[in-house]
Amino acid sequence: QLQLVESGGGLVQPGGSLRLSCAASGFTLDYYYIGWFRQAPGKEREGVSCISRQGSITRYADSVKGRFTISRDNAKKTVYLQMNSLKPEDTAVYYCAAGASRSLTLEREGNYDYWGQGTQVTVSS
Numbered sequence: 001q002l003q004l005v006e007s008g009g010g011l012v013q014p015g016g017s018l019r020l021s022c023a024a025s026g027f028t029l030d031y032y033y034i035g036w037f038r039q040a041p042g043k044e045r046e047g048v049s050c051i052s053r054q055g056s057i058t059r060y061a062d063s064v065k066g067r068f069t070i071s072r073d074n075a076k077k078t079v080y081l082q083m084n085s086l087k088p089e090d091t092a093v094y095y096c097a098a099g100a101s102r103s104l105t106l107e108r109e110g111n112y113d114y115w116g117q118g119t120q121v122t123v124s125s
Helices: none
Strands: 003-007 010-012 018-025 033-039 046-051 058-060 068-073 078-083 092-099 119-123
Touching: 003 092, 018 033, 018 092, 018 119, 033 068, 033 078, 046 068, 046 078, 058 068, 078 092
Parallel strands: 010 119
Antiparallel strands: 003 018, 018 078, 033 046, 033 092, 046 058, 068 078, 092 119
């Protein structure tokens, strides 16, 4: 059974940090590019960051560049999203997604085949 499970969300003050994890089970992570997406209340889901199969290519939304870092450990079947200098506007449910047959993208959710259930990130004082 292919599964992605996010963890690491929580409540943090503005300027704080969190590290999200996306753990894969039931499939070989090496074959998949991974994206992190988020959905804030009342807004559409948007791409945050993505990483190629071996980690050589990464992309970030303009709103998180310089603050977020995506990485992966294929041996541990886990992808990470390090989030620093968090802002209230980063508050959202964060999802990871895995894709295999199309191209790495932040814009096309249809390029991803499997999705996790999401983890809540709340940035508030």
